[in-house]
Amino acid sequence: MRPLPVPTAITHTRIIDGTGSPEYLGDVVLTGGIISEILPPGSFSDPTGSVRVIDGAGLITCPGFIDMHAHSDLQILLHPKHPAKITQGVTTEVLGQDGLSYAPVDDPTLAAMREKLTGWNQNPANLEYSWRTVGEYLDHLDAGVAVNTAYLLPQGTIRALAMGLGAGEPTPEQLSHQVKLVADGMEQGAVGMSSGLTYTPGIYASDAELAALCTTVAAYGGYYAPHHRSYGAHSLDAYAEMIAIAAQTSVALHLTHATLNFAPNQGKAPELLAMFDAALEAGVDITTDTYPYPSGATTLAALLPSCASAGDAATVIERLEDDETAAKIRHDLEVNGSDGCHGVPVDWETIEISSVAGPQMNVLVGQTIKEIARIQRVEPFTVFCNVLVADHLATGILQHVGHEENVQAIMKHSTHTGGSDGLLVGSKPHPRGWGTFPRFIAHYARDLGLMDMAEMIHHLTGRPAARLKLAARGTLRAGYAADLVLFDPDSLLDMATYADPKQPAAGISHVFVNGVCALDNHQPTGALAGRALRRTPEGTTQAL
Numbered sequence: 412m413r414p415l416p417v418p419t420a421i422t423h424t425r426i427i428d429g430t431g432s433p434e435y436l437g438d439v440v441l442t443g444g445i446i447s448e449i450l451p452p453g454s455f456s457d458p459t460g461s462v463r464v465i466d467g468a469g470l471i472t473c474p475g476f477i478d479m480h481a482h483s484d485l486q487i488l489l490h491p492k493h494p495a496k497i498t499q500g501v502t503t504e505v506l507g508q509d510g511l512s513y514a515p516v517d518d519p520t521l522a523a524m525r526e527k528l529t530g531w532n533q534n535p536a537n538l539e540y541s542w543r544t545v546g547e548y549l550d551h552l553d554a555g556v557a558v559n560t561a562y563l564l565p566q567g568t569i570r571a572l573a574m575g576l577g578a579g580e581p582t583p584e585q586l587s588h589q590v591k592l593v594a595d596g597m598e599q600g601a602v603g604m605s606s607g608l609t610y611t612p613g614i615y616a617s618d619a620e621l622a623a624l625c626t627t628v629a630a631y632g633g634y635y636a637p638h639h640r641s642y643g644a645h646s647l648d649a650y651a652e653m654i655a656i657a658a659q660t661s662v663a664l665h666l667t668h669a670t671l672n673f674a675p676n677q678g679k680a681p682e683l684l685a686m687f688d689a690a691l692e693a694g695v696d697i698t699t700d701t702y703p704y705p706s707g708a709t710t711l712a713a714l715l716p717s718c719a720s721a722g723d724a725a726t727v728i729e730r731l732e733d734d735e736t737a738a739k740i741r742h743d744l745e746v747n748g749s750d751g752c753h754g755v756p757v758d759w760e761t762i763e764i765s766s767v768a769g770p771q772m773n774v775l776v777g778q779t780i781k782e783i784a785r786i787q788r789v790e791p792f793t794v795f796c797n798v799l800v801a802d803h804l805a806t807g808i809l810q811h812v813g814h815e816e817n818v819q820a821i822m823k824h825s826t827h828t829g830g831s832d833g834l835l836v837g838s839k840p841h842p843r844g845w846g847t848f849p850r851f852i853a854h855y856a857r858d859l860g861l862m863d864m865a866e867m868i869h870h871l872t873g874r875p876a877a878r879l880k881l882a883a884r885g886t887l888r889a890g891y892a893a894d895l896v897l898f899d900p901d902s903l904l905d906m907a908t909y910a911d912p913k914q915p916a917a918g919i920s921h922v923f924v925n926g927v928c929a930l931d932n933h934q935p936t937g938a939l940a941g942r943a944l945r946r947t948p949e950g951t952t953q954a955l
Contacts, residue, residue, distance in 0.1 A: 478847070481830070487560070507605055514568075849905040857900065
């Protein structure tokens with residue numbers, strides 16, 4: 412049974428409302444899952460004694476943070492209390508990212524996605540996989556998880572459902588099937604569509620194929636969130652390609668994990684931001700999200716060239732074990748720069764093992780491919796192949812290829828929102844899974860002064876709510892959903908580190924989801940008050 416909200420008043424608190432406006436003092440009253448009143452500070456009274464009163468003196472009360480790029484599609488069902496997100500103040504997250512997820516599917520496609528995404532979400536055998544449609548998946552989320560969720564249609568999964576995992580142009584019938592799957596998913600409540608254009612099978616989609624799907628997304632008022640074709644050697648061209656598709660189809664464009672990584676892109680953020688500004692001036696509807704770290708994370712198998720990663724895991728492993736094919740893969744990786752590694756020759760010193768599926772390989776976690784090769788006295792490419800084969804392609808990695816000046820420049824742009832891109836599995840995942848949102852506020856706003864705290868909170872609340880077209884969420888005002896965070900601005904700190912990444916943030920005292928207290932005096936309550944936020948025919952997501 413869904414938990415009931417307890418009438419609550421937060422008194423004498425510093426209110427930052429999520430609009431970017433300066434903070435002010437007040438009493439915030441929560442009733443029935445709604446912010447029922449915002450009163451002058453100290454004016455709340457409760458003669459009946461029936462309202463819980465939280466002394467908010469010195470604390471900031473703001474809207475709950477919205478994670479625009481989350482990868483907890485299975486983990487949130489397997490661990491519905493979701494401490495990684497609740498403890499950092501996230502009250503809504505967007506799933507179905509990077510073109511790969513678990514709905515819509517048939518039995519073979521679900522099996523393929525479970526195998527393919529083991530490094531992102533594990534492949535839990537003890538989870539009920541009874542859904543097949545987007546609506547049914549949202550029903551599973553609505554049955555009880557800690558945070559609100561929205562869902563993007565995964566273009567790669569849709570392509571696999573319509574025509575399998577291989578390369579090639581779709582036939583007219585296959586393209587029509589994809590368009591219908593997109594329309595059905597939007598009607599069932601998805602907020603838009605994602606792509607993973609460096610991951611198979613999404614990598615095989617032409618611009619014309621993507622445009623046909625984006626036209627349908629636009630017709631339903633949704634947005635397109637591409638992981639585009641290169642974040643490395645051809646990054647600026649890849650951004651331009653996505654902007655051109657948006658201009659052609661009139662779809663709203665959300666450029667996900669909008670980074671400029673790898674050596675060729677050092678210092679190039681001004682060029683990218685000028686491109687954004689020109690597109691905005693031309694009328695293209697653009698937003699972005701970033702995570703506040705220079706390093707990235709993905710799977711080790713993602714580095715493979717697309718010609719080597721086609722098909723199921725067994726097929727890929729056969730290629731790695733064939734000497735002639737492996738030699739070609741090595742040349743692509745180390746000399747040419749594979750499309751899976753964004754066109755940049757791989758630097759094995761930047762590739763760190765973060766998670767493994769096989770417990771016998773735990774000793775490798777926290778080490779780079781180059782370090783392992785030195786210890787084992789073999790070539791790094793040999794380590795790469797051996798690890799992939801032994802771990803059945805399920806290995807997770809960190810990629811230390813980012814540039815802090817690019818991170819900060821993009822973060823300051825008017826299109827920017829926050830997304831963790833957090834993988835929550837493995838013993839040493841990227842710390843962004845637990846630390847993203849406090850790090851934005853504590854490190855970049857408070858400590859570095861990149862922007863003031865009210866502006867940064869706007870990036871994490873009101874601005875993403877506008878992109879999602881959330882009705883009555885994302886800002887702190889009377890009549891809006893009581894998704895709230897209370898934190899001490901002086902002690903707020905992201906405690907998650909690369910060495911110890913699964914640490915809850917310090918300084919966050921309370922989190923409310925739909926008026927239900929999910930974090931109480933720094934301790935998770937286990938409350939499962941989140942809702943699946945479905946797009947409605949009017950183009951907005953349900954409020955309550």
